Amino acid sequence: MVLKRNVSLASALRYKGQGPMLTYILHRIGGVGMAVFVTVHILASFVGGKAGIFANSIYESWLFQIFIFFCVLFHAINGLRITISDLWPKLIQHQREAIWVEWAVFLPIYGIAVYIIIRAALGG
Amino acid sequence: MTTTKSRNLPLAKRGINFEMIMWIFTRLSALAMYALILFAIIGALIMGARTQMNMADVLRWGFMPNLSHVQNTNVPDIAPWSTPFWRAVGSLLLLVATAHGVHGLVVICDDYIVTPRGRQIVRFISIVFMIAMIVIGLYVVWTL
Numbered sequence: 001m002v003l004k005r006n007v008s009l010a011s012a013l014r015y016k017g018q019g020p021m022l023t024y025i026l027h028r029i030g031g032v033g034m035a036v037f038v039t040v041h042i043l044a045s046f047v048g049g050k051a052g053i054f055a056n057s058i059y060e061s062w063l064f065q066i067f068i069f070f071c072v073l074f075h076a077i078n079g080l081r082i083t084i085s086d087l088w089p090k091l092i093q094h095q096r097e098a099i100w101v102e103w104a105v106f107l108p109i110y111g112i113a114v115y116i117i118i119r120a121a122l123g124g
Numbered sequence: 125m126t127t128t129k130s131r132n133l134p135l136a137k138r139g140i141n142f143e144m145i146m147w148i149f150t151r152l153s154a155l156a157m158y159a160l161i162l163f164a165i166i167g168a169l170i171m172g173a174r175t176q177m178n179m180a181d182v183l184r185w186g187f188m189p190n191l192s193h194v195q196n197t198n199v200p201d202i203a204p205w206s207t208p209f210w211r212a213v214g215s216l217l218l219l220v221a222t223a224h225g226v227h228g229l230v231v232i233c234d235d236y237i238v239t240p241r242g243r244q245i246v247r248f249i250s251i252v253f254m255i256a257m258i259v260i261g262l263y264v265v266w267t268l
Contacts, residue, residue: 032229
Protein backbone atom coordinates (compact mmCIF):
# COMPACT_ATOMS: atom_id res chain seq x y z
CA MET A 1 0.00 0.00 0.00
CA VAL A 2 1.58 3.23 -1.12
CA LEU A 3 0.12 6.44 0.19
CA LYS A 4 0.01 9.27 -2.29
CA ARG A 5 -0.71 12.85 -1.40
CA ASN A 6 -1.73 15.42 -3.94
CA VAL A 7 -1.18 18.40 -1.69
CA SER A 8 1.43 20.93 -2.70
CA LEU A 9 3.55 22.66 -0.09
CA ALA A 10 1.87 25.99 -0.87
CA SER A 11 -1.63 24.67 -0.17
CA ALA A 12 -0.39 22.81 2.89
CA LEU A 13 0.90 26.09 4.32
CA ARG A 14 -2.46 27.75 3.62
CA TYR A 15 -4.30 24.96 5.46
CA LYS A 16 -6.30 26.56 8.25
CA GLY A 17 -5.94 23.98 10.97
CA GLN A 18 -5.84 26.77 13.54
CA GLY A 19 -5.23 25.98 17.21
CA PRO A 20 -5.08 22.17 17.10
CA MET A 21 -2.88 22.23 13.98
CA LEU A 22 -0.51 24.69 15.62
CA THR A 23 -0.16 22.56 18.74
CA TYR A 24 0.38 19.51 16.53
CA ILE A 25 3.25 21.21 14.67
CA LEU A 26 4.82 22.62 17.85
CA HIS A 27 4.49 19.23 19.58
CA ARG A 28 6.39 17.66 16.70
CA ILE A 29 9.10 20.34 16.65
CA GLY A 30 9.46 20.02 20.42
CA GLY A 31 9.73 16.24 20.24
CA VAL A 32 12.43 16.27 17.55
CA GLY A 33 14.27 19.07 19.33
CA MET A 34 14.35 17.11 22.59
CA ALA A 35 15.36 13.87 20.85
CA VAL A 36 18.34 15.61 19.20
CA PHE A 37 19.29 17.38 22.43
CA VAL A 38 19.10 14.26 24.60
CA THR A 39 21.07 12.21 22.06
CA VAL A 40 23.85 14.79 21.85
CA HIS A 41 23.79 15.25 25.63
CA ILE A 42 24.17 11.52 26.37
CA LEU A 43 26.89 11.10 23.75
CA ALA A 44 28.75 14.18 25.06
CA SER A 45 28.73 12.93 28.64
CA PHE A 46 29.86 9.52 27.36
CA VAL A 47 32.72 10.87 25.23
CA GLY A 48 33.71 13.66 27.60
CA GLY A 49 36.95 15.55 27.03
CA LYS A 50 37.12 18.44 24.59
CA ALA A 51 34.12 17.30 22.54
CA GLY A 52 32.06 17.12 25.73
CA ILE A 53 33.08 20.62 26.78
CA PHE A 54 32.27 21.91 23.30
CA ALA A 55 28.78 20.33 23.42
CA ASN A 56 28.33 21.77 26.91
CA SER A 57 29.15 25.27 25.67
CA ILE A 58 26.41 24.96 23.03
CA TYR A 59 23.61 24.07 25.39
CA GLU A 60 24.74 26.44 28.08
CA SER A 61 24.18 29.38 25.73
CA TRP A 62 21.04 31.36 26.50
CA LEU A 63 19.62 31.09 22.96
CA PHE A 64 19.72 27.30 23.10
CA GLN A 65 18.21 27.31 26.58
CA ILE A 66 15.27 29.42 25.41
CA PHE A 67 14.74 26.99 22.51
CA ILE A 68 15.07 23.75 24.46
CA PHE A 69 12.90 25.02 27.31
CA PHE A 70 10.20 25.80 24.78
CA CYS A 71 10.49 22.24 23.44
CA VAL A 72 10.35 20.61 26.86
CA LEU A 73 7.59 22.73 28.39
CA PHE A 74 5.32 22.78 25.36
CA HIS A 75 5.77 19.07 24.68
CA ALA A 76 5.06 18.26 28.33
CA ILE A 77 1.93 20.42 28.65
CA ASN A 78 0.53 19.54 25.23
CA GLY A 79 1.33 15.88 25.87
CA LEU A 80 -0.60 16.01 29.11
CA ARG A 81 -3.60 17.45 27.26
CA ILE A 82 -3.39 14.71 24.63
CA THR A 83 -3.04 12.03 27.31
CA ILE A 84 -6.02 13.28 29.30
CA SER A 85 -8.29 13.60 26.27
CA ASP A 86 -7.21 10.21 24.91
CA LEU A 87 -7.78 8.39 28.18
CA TRP A 88 -11.22 10.05 28.55
CA PRO A 89 -12.39 10.27 24.90
CA LYS A 90 -15.52 12.26 25.77
CA LEU A 91 -13.27 15.23 26.54
CA ILE A 92 -12.13 15.42 22.89
CA GLN A 93 -15.25 17.51 22.21
CA HIS A 94 -13.74 20.24 24.37
CA GLN A 95 -10.28 20.19 22.83
CA ARG A 96 -10.38 23.79 21.59
CA GLU A 97 -11.15 25.01 25.09
CA ALA A 98 -8.44 22.69 26.41
CA ILE A 99 -5.96 24.31 24.04
CA TRP A 100 -6.83 27.74 25.43
CA VAL A 101 -6.24 26.42 28.95
CA GLU A 102 -2.97 24.94 27.73
CA TRP A 103 -1.74 28.31 26.46
CA ALA A 104 -2.87 29.94 29.69
CA VAL A 105 -0.66 27.49 31.60
CA PHE A 106 2.22 27.58 29.14
CA LEU A 107 2.68 31.29 28.50
CA PRO A 108 3.19 32.52 32.11
CA ILE A 109 5.63 29.71 32.98
CA TYR A 110 7.56 30.14 29.75
CA GLY A 111 7.54 33.91 30.03
CA ILE A 112 9.00 33.87 33.54
CA ALA A 113 11.66 31.33 32.52
CA VAL A 114 12.68 33.34 29.44
CA TYR A 115 12.87 36.48 31.58
CA ILE A 116 15.17 34.69 34.06
CA ILE A 117 17.33 33.15 31.31
CA ILE A 118 17.82 36.54 29.62
CA ARG A 119 18.47 38.24 32.95
CA ALA A 120 21.14 35.65 33.73
CA ALA A 121 22.61 36.05 30.24
CA LEU A 122 22.91 39.80 30.79
CA GLY A 123 24.85 39.04 33.95
CA GLY A 124 22.57 39.74 36.77
CA MET B 125 -21.21 24.32 17.08
CA THR B 126 -21.29 20.84 15.64
CA THR B 127 -20.58 18.04 17.99
CA THR B 128 -18.95 14.96 16.59
CA LYS B 129 -19.60 11.72 18.35
CA SER B 130 -16.48 9.69 18.88
CA ARG B 131 -16.56 6.19 17.46
CA ASN B 132 -16.09 3.65 20.20
CA LEU B 133 -15.43 0.12 19.05
CA PRO B 134 -15.22 -2.53 21.75
CA LEU B 135 -11.76 -3.92 22.26
CA ALA B 136 -12.77 -7.34 20.90
CA LYS B 137 -13.65 -5.82 17.50
CA ARG B 138 -10.72 -3.46 17.47
CA GLY B 139 -8.13 -6.10 18.25
CA ILE B 140 -4.79 -5.60 19.88
CA ASN B 141 -1.72 -5.10 17.75
CA PHE B 142 1.71 -3.62 18.24
CA GLU B 143 0.75 -0.12 17.08
CA MET B 144 -2.19 -0.06 19.51
CA ILE B 145 0.06 -1.13 22.37
CA MET B 146 2.59 1.57 21.47
CA TRP B 147 -0.22 4.15 21.21
CA ILE B 148 -1.28 3.49 24.79
CA PHE B 149 2.36 3.14 25.88
CA THR B 150 3.09 6.65 24.60
CA ARG B 151 0.32 8.05 26.80
CA LEU B 152 1.15 6.02 29.90
CA SER B 153 4.89 6.65 29.59
CA ALA B 154 4.15 10.39 29.47
CA LEU B 155 2.37 10.06 32.80
CA ALA B 156 5.21 7.89 34.12
CA MET B 157 7.77 10.55 33.16
CA TYR B 158 5.72 13.19 34.96
CA ALA B 159 5.74 10.97 38.07
CA LEU B 160 9.47 10.17 37.84
CA ILE B 161 10.47 13.81 37.33
CA LEU B 162 8.28 14.92 40.23
CA PHE B 163 9.78 12.16 42.34
CA ALA B 164 13.33 13.26 41.49
CA ILE B 165 12.48 16.91 42.24
CA ILE B 166 11.13 15.90 45.65
CA GLY B 167 14.32 13.89 46.23
CA ALA B 168 16.46 16.87 45.25
CA LEU B 169 14.50 19.09 47.62
CA ILE B 170 15.06 16.63 50.48
CA MET B 171 18.77 16.13 49.73
CA GLY B 172 19.94 19.54 48.62
CA ALA B 173 17.57 22.46 48.62
CA ARG B 174 17.92 23.11 52.33
CA THR B 175 21.63 23.77 51.68
CA GLN B 176 20.84 26.73 49.39
CA MET B 177 20.83 24.67 46.18
CA ASN B 178 19.43 26.82 43.39
CA MET B 179 16.28 26.10 41.40
CA ALA B 180 18.10 25.41 38.11
CA ASP B 181 20.16 22.67 39.76
CA VAL B 182 17.05 21.15 41.37
CA LEU B 183 15.35 21.02 37.96
CA ARG B 184 18.44 19.66 36.21
CA TRP B 185 18.45 16.84 38.76
CA GLY B 186 14.71 16.41 38.29
CA PHE B 187 14.88 15.89 34.55
CA MET B 188 17.54 13.23 34.95
CA PRO B 189 18.63 12.07 38.45
CA ASN B 190 22.20 11.44 37.37
CA LEU B 191 25.31 12.17 39.43
CA SER B 192 27.04 14.21 36.71
CA HIS B 193 24.13 16.66 36.92
CA VAL B 194 25.20 17.78 40.38
CA GLN B 195 28.89 17.00 40.70
CA ASN B 196 29.94 20.13 38.80
CA THR B 197 27.77 22.38 40.92
CA ASN B 198 28.62 23.45 44.43
CA VAL B 199 26.79 20.65 46.22
CA PRO B 200 28.92 19.92 49.29
CA ASP B 201 28.10 16.26 49.89
CA ILE B 202 27.99 14.07 46.77
CA ALA B 203 27.32 10.77 48.58
CA PRO B 204 23.47 10.85 48.85
CA TRP B 205 23.23 11.61 45.12
CA SER B 206 25.17 8.57 43.89
CA THR B 207 23.34 5.74 45.64
CA PRO B 208 22.19 2.68 43.66
CA PHE B 209 18.63 3.80 44.38
CA TRP B 210 19.01 7.04 42.42
CA ARG B 211 20.95 5.25 39.67
CA ALA B 212 18.00 2.83 39.39
CA VAL B 213 15.51 5.72 39.22
CA GLY B 214 17.69 7.35 36.56
CA SER B 215 17.87 4.10 34.59
CA LEU B 216 14.08 3.75 34.72
CA LEU B 217 13.62 7.29 33.43
CA LEU B 218 16.19 6.62 30.69
CA LEU B 219 14.42 3.45 29.54
CA VAL B 220 10.95 5.03 29.52
CA ALA B 221 12.15 8.22 27.81
CA THR B 222 14.16 6.38 25.14
CA ALA B 223 11.26 4.11 24.22
CA HIS B 224 8.84 7.07 24.14
CA GLY B 225 11.23 9.20 22.09
CA VAL B 226 12.31 6.60 19.55
CA HIS B 227 8.71 5.54 18.94
CA GLY B 228 7.85 9.20 18.43
CA LEU B 229 10.59 9.55 15.82
CA VAL B 230 9.29 6.44 14.03
CA VAL B 231 5.78 7.92 13.97
CA ILE B 232 7.15 11.15 12.46
CA CYS B 233 9.19 9.22 9.86
CA ASP B 234 6.09 7.24 8.89
CA ASP B 235 4.44 10.51 7.84
CA TYR B 236 7.14 11.20 5.28
CA ILE B 237 8.49 7.76 4.35
CA VAL B 238 5.57 5.79 2.96
CA THR B 239 7.00 2.85 1.02
CA PRO B 240 6.98 -0.50 2.86
CA ARG B 241 10.71 -0.91 2.19
CA GLY B 242 11.48 2.55 3.53
CA ARG B 243 9.45 1.91 6.67
CA GLN B 244 11.29 -1.35 7.21
CA ILE B 245 14.61 0.51 7.02
CA VAL B 246 13.29 3.17 9.45
CA ARG B 247 12.32 0.45 11.93
CA PHE B 248 15.68 -1.28 11.64
CA ILE B 249 17.60 1.97 12.18
CA SER B 250 15.35 2.95 15.10
CA ILE B 251 15.92 -0.37 16.89
CA VAL B 252 19.70 -0.14 16.46
CA PHE B 253 19.63 3.51 17.60
CA MET B 254 17.45 2.71 20.61
CA ILE B 255 19.65 -0.16 21.81
CA ALA B 256 22.77 1.97 21.35
CA MET B 257 21.33 4.89 23.31
CA ILE B 258 20.13 2.61 26.12
CA VAL B 259 23.54 0.92 26.45
CA ILE B 260 25.46 4.22 26.37
CA GLY B 261 22.97 5.88 28.70
CA LEU B 262 23.11 3.04 31.25
CA TYR B 263 26.91 3.16 31.10
CA VAL B 264 26.85 6.90 31.84
CA VAL B 265 24.32 6.52 34.67
CA TRP B 266 26.09 3.64 36.42
CA THR B 267 29.78 4.46 35.97
CA LEU B 268 30.23 8.25 35.89
